[in-house]
Amino acid sequence: MPASQSAKDFFRPLAVGAPTPLTEIPFRPSRAIHFFDPSNAKMAAKIPAMVGTVDVLLGNLEDAVKADNKLAAREGLITIGRETDFGPTQLWTRINSLDSPWALDDLTALVEGIGDKLDVIMVPKVQGAEDIHYVDRLLAQLEAKAGLDRPILVHAILETARGMANVEEICGASPRMQGLSLGPADLAADRRMKTTRVGGGHPGYLVRQDPATGDEAGINAARTTYQQDLWHYTIARMVDACAMHGIYPYYGPFGDIADVVACEDQFRNAFLLGCVGTWSLHPKQIAIAHKVFSPSVEDIAHARRVVAAMGDGTGAVMLDGKMEDDASLKQCLVVVRLAEQLAAIDPELKKQYDAIEVG
Numbered sequence: 225m226p227a228s229q230s231a232k233d234f235f236r237p238l239a240v241g242a243p244t245p246l247t248e249i250p251f252r253p254s255r256a257i258h259f260f261d262p263s264n265a266k267m268a269a270k271i272p273a274m275v276g277t278v279d280v281l282l283g284n285l286e287d288a289v290k291a292d293n294k295l296a297a298r299e300g301l302i303t304i305g306r307e308t309d310f311g312p313t314q315l316w317t318r319i320n321s322l323d324s325p326w327a328l329d330d331l332t333a334l335v336e337g338i339g340d341k342l343d344v345i346m347v348p349k350v351q352g353a354e355d356i357h358y359v360d361r362l363l364a365q366l367e368a369k370a371g372l373d374r375p376i377l378v379h380a381i382l383e384t385a386r387g388m389a390n391v392e393e394i395c396g397a398s399p400r401m402q403g404l405s406l407g408p409a410d411l412a413a414d415r416r417m418k419t420t421r422v423g424g425g426h427p428g429y430l431v432r433q434d435p436a437t438g439d440e441a442g443i444n445a446a447r448t449t450y451q452q453d454l455w456h457y458t459i460a461r462m463v464d465a466c467a468m469h470g471i472y473p474y475y476g477p478f479g480d481i482a483d484v485v486a487c488e489d490q491f492r493n494a495f496l497l498g499c500v501g502t503w504s505l506h507p508k509q510i511a512i513a514h515k516v517f518s519p520s521v522e523d524i525a526h527a528r529r530v531v532a533a534m535g536d537g538t539g540a541v542m543l544d545g546k547m548e549d550d551a552s553l554k555q556c557l558v559v560v561r562l563a564e565q566l567a568a569i570d571p572e573l574k575k576q577y578d579a580i581e582v583g
């Protein structure tokens with residue numbers, strides 16, 4: 225909430241006739257936010273058949289859509305939105321950046337055309353709370369005009385150093401805030417990092433084993449190196465800011481489509497640190513995201529054993545030589561609850577989870 229605003233006004237609609245803001249952002253499974261370019265006829269034609277195969281379908285209007293195709297992408301998304309029954313799959317969009325020639329018309333046309341179908345609008349290159357306030361008021365006006373009965377939520381991409389520095393105020397800027405994604409490509413450029421890729425690690429970012437001896441021979445001998453995660457600090461900051469404000473953090477894009485192994489590693493780091501999902505840029509990344517962002521059968525089995533062993537949830541018990549208490553129980557409940565939420569929308573996963581025997 226902005227410091228100058230009173231608590232009683234935070235949850236008031238920002239325009240007469242706009243839907244009442246939510247006081248809590250419900251958790252909706254969103255393991256993969258699958259990007260498509262609505263101006264690419266071949267890609268767009270595949271979208272109706274992808275309903276039900278991925279948690280979120282996102283019509284991208286920003287980077288990766290050619291400038292000449294911006295209007296076709298916007299119109300294409302409106303057509304797909306109108307003609308497709310999305311069932312349980314969420315429909316999101318990424319609009320153009322707020323300083324671009326397209327953002328205003330993106331918002332106006334999308335809310336008027338498919339505001340009743342859009343769950344979340346992703347806003348790129350968010351610098352501070354002022355960007356969210358602008359979108360917040362405009363959306364309220366557009367929602368009122370379109371007669372919508374539920375608010376469209378807003379998701380910010382962190383892809384500037386200023387946005388990172390303001391991450392907490394961005395998360396708390398509006399009751400519409402649904403979550404954050406990492407924008408590693410633009411963020412790297414803005415920070416003047418020396419990477420040249422879209423997300424993932426870098427072989428030069430490493431620590432090296434100490435030399436066996438302090439002389440030249442030891443220094444020049446083979447020494448094991450360990451590649452470090454370039455994004456650890458950023459993701460951890462995002463996770464804390466989101467948790468503090470009751471909204472959801474996501475990894476973002478992994479541009480090396482062919483390297484499915486490193487993609488899985490990067491996604492898993494984000495999952496373990498607290499992210500609820502990631503982006504998929506290519507259909508083959510959907511399965512990776514689903515695998516990583518759904519707790520494993522082994523983790524659920526262990527979590528359920530701890531829950532069972534902890535009885536009323538207080539005190540300490542020994543399980544397999546390890547101490548469990550209220551705090552480890554809480555972690556296990558995070559896993560168990562997530563498994564229940566995913567099983568409710570994913571019949572395959574439900575079968576696997578239902579078959580788990582708690583020993």
Ligand SMILES: CC(=O)SCCNC(=O)CCNC(=O)[C@H](O)C(C)(C)COP(=O)(O)OP(=O)(O)OC[C@H]1O[C@@H](n2cnc3c(N)ncnc32)[C@H](O)[C@@H]1OP(=O)(O)O
Pocket residue numbers: 258259260261266267270284287288409410422477481504505506507
């Ligand atoms: C830094 C950022 O901002 S990241 C976010 C912005 N970037 C994006 O949104 C990129 C989205 N993805 C894409 O544009 C494409 O997947 C690319 C350019 C990466 C690769 O495209 P291609 O070279 O066509 O990939 P490939 O040949 O493997 O495609 C195989 C099939 O999947 C389809 N396909 C590829 N990507 C997608 C997608 N995102 N959604 C649906 N279908 C897709 C192709 O049309 C192709 O169909 P076909 O078999 O009928 O010919």
Ligand SMILES: CC(=O)C(=O)O
Pocket residue numbers: 287348381383406407408409410411422476477
């Ligand atoms: C995600 C994105 O937009 C970026 O990495 O720049």
Ligand SMILES: [Mg+2]
Pocket residue numbers: 287348383407409410
């Ligand atoms: Mg970007």
